[in-house]
Amino acid sequence: MDYRFSSRVTALKSSVVRDILKLTQGKDMISFAGGLPAEELFPVQAIREAADRVFTKGASAMQYGLTEGYLPLREQLCERMGHKGMNVRPDEMLLTTGSQQAISLIVEVLTEPGDTILVERPTYLACLQVFEMNGLNVIAAESDEHGIVAEDAERLIREHRPKLVYAVPTFGNPTGRVWSTERRQQLLEICSSYGVPILEDDPYGEIKYDVNAVYPTLFALDQQAGRSGSVIYTSTFSKTVAPGLRTGWAMGPAEVIAMMAKAKQAADLHSSAIDQQIVSELLDSFPLDEHIKVISASYGERMREMQGLLAGQHIEGLRWIEPKGGMFLWLELPEGLDAEALLRASVQKGVAFVPGSSFYAYDPQRNTARLNFTYNIGAKTALGVERFAEAIREFTARS
Template sequence: MEYSFAEQTKNFKSSAVRDILSVIQQGNVISFAGGLPSEDLFPLDEVQKAYEKVFASGKSSLQYGLTEGFTPLREAIQTKMDGKEIRTSLNNLLITTGSQQAIDLFSRVILSPGDVVLTEDPTYLSALQVFRSYGAHVVAVSSDENGMEYEDLVAKINEYQPKFIYIIPTFSNPDGKVWSTERRQQLLDLCYEHNVLILEDDPYGDIQFHERETYPPVASLDQKQSHVLYTSTFSKSVVPALRTGWVTGPTPIIKMMTQAKQMADLHSSSIDQQALYYLLRDFDLDGHIQLLRREYYQRMTIMRDCLNKLEPGVFTWKEPKGGMFMWVKGQKHLNTTTLLNNAVEKGVAFVPGAPFYVDHPEYNTFRLNFSHPTPENIKLGMDRLVDVLLNPVTN
């Protein structure tokens, strides 16, 4: 039988990165390709204790739950949001299966085919896939190291009248960038003026290397709570297997997303949500985040020091101020997809940068992850990579 799929599936695209990852997960290749947190640092014992508390609370813990999420967990997240000066209420806080589901549900209730979404460039690949799967047209805004550039942003808003602007302003995936406070405020002011929504994706914000700097979420600047949807997750600060994220924003939109979630999966795992509640109650999550900051900073510096062995000017990168990624750009003629083959032969892998671009890929870029490999493997893998970069094989 020939299957006739929905019109929108013509916009479906399998993740190029995922395809690359499946090739790499073999042998003794040291991989800087994925976007995984460090397993060594998972608080396994504390997680286990939290699940024990769920089961000790009795059989009703195993029953169906609310679509909005487990209420005590939502209250704990409110407290966490207060700490970031993002005001929430139980009416505008929805638990999701990771922040990926928040991106999907928001797109589902906002995007009609032909609508425009503005994004940074490069940006999170799976978000691009979601927007396009709903028939949206994604338009890239020019950015410099401080965030989207004002003039291009104004021009694109005027030209395209976008439904929303998607940003990862703090330690972005893939390029690790941080927006300046000024640019955050500028974006918000423009969105107020032109009635455009903002989807602020903040999975990495907690992993901040420099204690004294502040990176206010755009949602915290949105005093009216009218224009910003903010999503984050416990995948990076606790463990990914929990698949627990959340989203907050204007109440009418969260209500509509809750209806969409009811249709999508009724509710996320409530055993996990209850465990997370006990974990947040009894575990020093802030202390754990401090540990992650120190460890990831150390891993980043090892990677940075290896990259410093390269000839200045041939490869360029910026030291990230947090998050999990370094973004490297080679000279114009370089094709990092070809380079990846050489690298894998030498026992090291990265992700070519091209798939992260909206529509004009820069083939001379690649992304390195420093959170997952151990410090020893970063040293070993980077030595191999530097060797490949200094002595490229011409195919």
């Protein structure tokens, strides 16, 4: 049989980076590429006990469930979100297979192929894949250390009239940046005046190294301003509990959530009922907020460790801004250094990372790289950074 594939799936760029990273499965390879949380911090025992309580409920726990998701978990999440200044009812919330599915469903219900979407520059790799699959034109507003540059966003919105704005205002992936409250307010005002909804993706918001720092979400600011309804928010338990449980959620106006549920019914009927019940039981008995503080403190240490190791290599032209949360260091490499070429050389030496080009919809800044510091620790991180620095030196020595 001669298969012809749809334009949406062939439109997905066959990624050079993905092909190289496939070579990084070897035993001696140290990978800073993945976005993997630290396994040793998963609350294994608590999850196990929660699962046991779910199975004690017997067969009904294993039956088909609601497309919208397990109601007690939605109720718990509504309460949890309330503590962060986001007030929603269960019918304004949909449980999803990680926040990736929430992004995919929102795009399905709010855009047509050929529509335009505004993102930050650079932005999350896997959301770009969703936009490609859905035939969207991506336009990217400049961002700096305070967040998206409002003037640039407004100019692009005025010129291109996007259907949706995608934003990761707190510890963005790949940059780790936090938007200032002022920038948040500016974007909200612009989007509100042009009638463009915002998809706020917040997988890392709780992983803040300074426990006392407060970063209000766009969703909360929108509600505070009484403008409620222009932000659809998504987050996940993948970084705060464990990704294998694949439990994320979306919040927004009930009419948007109802449409997403319709699309989800066609997509997979519902996400794992077992996983949702495990998370629900866990929230009932496990001090998740204390656990998140432990994770955040540990990630802060790992970030400083990697930062120290990189600084210790004294590589001229290597720059970064210290992140205040999240799981990544975003590096600017010495000028003229192409990170994709560097990746090839690095893999030879036994270390992997993601070249920054993957995070740009177009016009990539080629001398950038994303390094994950949460998965590896100690000697492994040290050896990985050494190999990485060695690879850079070979390039800079050559030029």
